[in-house]
Amino acid sequence: MILYPAIDLKDGQCVRLYKGAMEQATVFNDDPAAQARAFVDEGAEWLHLVDLNGAFAGKPVNAGAVEAILASVTVPCQLGGGIRDMATIEGWLARGLRRVILGTVAVENPDLVRQAARAFPGQVAVGIDARGGRVATKGWAEETDVRVTDLARAFEDAGVAAIIYTDIDRDGAMQGPNVAATAALARATSIPVIASGGVSSLADLVALRDCGAALDGAISGRALYDGKLDLRAAMGALRAR
Numbered sequence: 674m675i676l677y678p679a680i681d682l683k684d685g686q687c688v689r690l691y692k693g694a695m696e697q698a699t700v701f702n703d704d705p706a707a708q709a710r711a712f713v714d715e716g717a718e719w720l721h722l723v724d725l726n727g728a729f730a731g732k733p734v735n736a737g738a739v740e741a742i743l744a745s746v747t748v749p750c751q752l753g754g755g756i757r758d759m760a761t762i763e764g765w766l767a768r769g770l771r772r773v774i775l776g777t778v779a780v781e782n783p784d785l786v787r788q789a790a791r792a793f794p795g796q797v798a799v800g801i802d803a804r805g806g807r808v809a810t811k812g813w814a815e816e817t818d819v820r821v822t823d824l825a826r827a828f829e830d831a832g833v834a835a836i837i838y839t840d841i842d843r844d845g846a847m848q849g850p851n852v853a854a855t856a857a858l859a860r861a862t863s864i865p866v867i868a869s870g871g872v873s874s875l876a877d878l879v880a881l882r883d884c885g886a887a888l889d890g891a892i893s894g895r896a897l898y899d900g901k902l903d904l905r906a907a908m909g910a911l912r913a914r
Contacts, residue, residue: 674882674911677721677751677867678712678904679894680705680742682735684726689895693802693809693841695725701898706741712897713746715904719771720750721837721869721892727755728776729811733765743769753800753837757782762789766796774837776800777810780819783827790832798835799828799864804842806854821854825862835865835889843871850891852880859886872896878907 680687683695687702702708709720722742726734733739733755743750753774756762762773772795779786779799790797801821802809808819825836838858840851850871859866868881869892881891891911896902 674878674888675719675867675890676717676878676904676908676911677719677890677892678717678897679721679723679869679892680708680712681723681725681894682738682754685735685738687898688725689898690725692843695729698725699895705738706745709742709746709750712904713748716908717904718748718908719890720746720748722750722752724752724754728753730755731757731777731811733761739765739770740768751798751837753798757785759785759789759792762793762797766793770796772796772798772834774798774800776802779824779828780808780810780817786828786833787831790828790834794832795834797833798837798867799825799833800837800839801825801858802839802841803854804840809841821858822861825858825864828864829862833864835867836862837867837869837892839869839892840871849873849877850881852884855881855888856884856886859884859888865889867892873901875902875907875910878902878910882911882913 688698691697724735749771751772757778803821809816855868867890872893873896
């Protein structure tokens with residue numbers, strides 16, 4: 674399993690939200706590139722980036738911060754938020770992103786996901802953000818009637834590189850991930866699943882590692898910023914499987 678440190682970008686700063694609420698943002702660093710370098714210096718092998726403003730606007734907003742991160746580190750980075758057309762996908766991959774994450778558009782325009790996955794093999798992931806087993810879109814502001822497992826299965830043969838599954842009610846709450854739901858999703862699809870939301874301790878990561886389903890990795894943000902999770906120890910625990 675891979676540990677993906679999260680850098681969530683709002684107004685050019687590194688923040689963490691509480692349960693997806695933009696008005697409940699805690700700023701952890703004014704310099705996203707410096708934060709990215711700090712994670713890499715601690716041993717991070719991937720970085721998970723989110724353009725929070727972009728997720729609401731439907732287009733890139735924190736592009737400057739993302740580009741500064743890409744210029745500062747050599748490890749692969751994945752980005753979600755505001756990526757809703759082929760031109761934006763192509764643009765980000767051309768600028769050095771290893772993987773784009775398509776969330777809202779996966780619900781509203783699934784054909785674009787399939788087209789992008791064919792055009793850029795291994796570089797297109799689907800972000801599934803959910804409350805109570807149902808998918809939320811547009812920066813988690815709108816809830817749909819689409820069930821998580823149904824959306825995942827819709828891309829079963831599309832060539833999607835990974836699914837980033839976030840339980841919104843756990844995100845930033847430091848209450849532990851939804852291990853059961855994450856494992857159930859991983860068992861329901863052959864697409865690699867990355868767990869996100871609520872990872873707050875080494876025990877949480879071990880629970881995901883030992884959940885009985887083969888997960889690709891886990892994303893953590895607030896716990897790393899708060900010092901409740903040591904990056905090197907966490908990576909060692911995930912490799913111990």
